[in-house]
Amino acid sequence: MSGMLISLEGIDGSGKSTQADRLLNHLRAAGHTVTRVREPGSTGLSEAIRGMLLEHTDLNLSDRAEAMLFSAARAQLVDEVILPALSRSEVIICDRFSDSTIAYQGYGRELPLEQISNTQELVTRGLVPSVSILFDLSVADSLARRAESDDDRMEAAGAAFLERVRNGYLALAAKDAQRWLVVDATGSIEHISGEIIAHVESRIERP
Numbered sequence: 001m002s003g004m005l006i007s008l009e010g011i012d013g014s015g016k017s018t019q020a021d022r023l024l025n026h027l028r029a030a031g032h033t034v035t036r037v038r039e040p041g042s043t044g045l046s047e048a049i050r051g052m053l054l055e056h057t058d059l060n061l062s063d064r065a066e067a068m069l070f071s072a073a074r075a076q077l078v079d080e081v082i083l084p085a086l087s088r089s090e091v092i093i094c095d096r097f098s099d100s101t102i103a104y105q106g107y108g109r110e111l112p113l114e115q116i117s118n119t120q121e122l123v124t125r126g127l128v129p130s131v132s133i134l135f136d137l138s139v140a141d142s143l144a145r146r147a148e149s150d151d152d153r154m155e156a157a158g159a160a161f162l163e164r165v166r167n168g169y170l171a172l173a174a175k176d177a178q179r180w181l182v183v184d185a186t187g188s189i190e191h192i193s194g195e196i197i198a199h200v201e202s203r204i205e206r207p
């Protein structure tokens with residue numbers, strides 16, 4: 001199968017959406033067919049699950065139920081959008097993918113890491129991004145960037161939780177340096193964009 005899956009990862013407010021837009025515009029201008037998705041979401045079912053996960057604070061979700069719901073949203077996205085697009089040799093930019101569940105539910109909620117990782121193989125049918133970009137940001141900076149907006153259910157989990165998530169991401173990236181590009185998310189939007197585009201250009205086939 002050709003096509004390319006690129007995932008953007010990092011704690012909340014680290015600049016993923018901003019850079020997803022820029023990468024999308026750049027790749028389209030270069031002639032690639034690109035689909036951009038966000039997680040949880042981007043299918044009817046996955047957006048409905050997103051509402052349960054982020055907006056409904058009255059459901060009293062258990063940590064395991066939370067992990068399974070993020071995973072269910074992803075399984076649907078893989079089958080309905082990502083695999084069909086890859087089979088048409090398209091580029092997919094994913095604002096979060098399986099590593100989010102390993103970082104947030106594994107490292108953050110402290111669910112058994114191996115079990116969470118193994119579940120992702122079923123969820124994604126073994127699909128792993130060709131390139132994953134980690135937007136590394138301190139928890140203090142993340143909280144400062146989001147000071148003006150209301151917290152969703154996950155964002156309300158607190159600083160110690162986010163610290164575990166950040167360290168979890170750094171551990172994941174260190175284990176697979178070939179797949180990950182770690183960017184300093186405090187750099188300027190222009191600088192980060194240049195870094196990401198250069199990296200993706202070095203890995204992607206010409207359209």
Ligand code: ADP
Pocket residue numbers: 010011012013014015016017018019145185186187188189192
């Ligand atoms: P995410 O998708 O990771 O939550 P966003 O792209 O929505 O992050 O960015 C969160 C906030 O930080 C936005 O207000 C955005 O304008 C700002 N921002 C994004 N990138 C940078 C950057 N490199 N430096 C400073 N602020 C940034």
Ligand code: TYD
Pocket residue numbers: 011012013014016017038039040054070071096097098100101102104105154155
């Ligand atoms: P979103 O608004 O997309 O956050 P951001 O702008 O930071 O990317 O909300 C997604 C939230 O859900 C975010 O707090 C991370 C969390 N999340 C998990 O805990 N596990 C997951 O598997 C995924 C995909 C997201």
